[in-house]
Amino acid sequence: MLRSSELRSLSSGQVIFLLAMHDIESLRASEGLPSSLVTYFINDTFNKSPVLSVCMDGIAEKVRLNVLNFTS
Numbered sequence: 001m002l003r004s005s006e007l008r009s010l011s012s013g014q015v016i017f018l019l020a021m022h023d024i025e026s027l028r029a030s031e032g033l034p035s036s037l038v039t040y041f042i043n044d045t046f047n048k049s050p051v052l053s054v055c056m057d058g059i060a061e062k063v064r065l066n067v068l069n070f071t072s
Contacts, residue, residue, distance in 0.1 A: 018059065041060075
């Protein structure tokens, strides 16, 4: 679980990346293409920041749950 102080440590570029990731992957998932989420997690640069990594995990989980809710 992240604390707000940890989230505040994200740069503006990281926040923009996370928002774009959420929007793009939500659109892809709504079209039946959620498998593209995996590519974010094999990038070593993203994995170096634990806060960014946790946020990406949260977004991936939200997109996954939205796809499950949409298909059922």
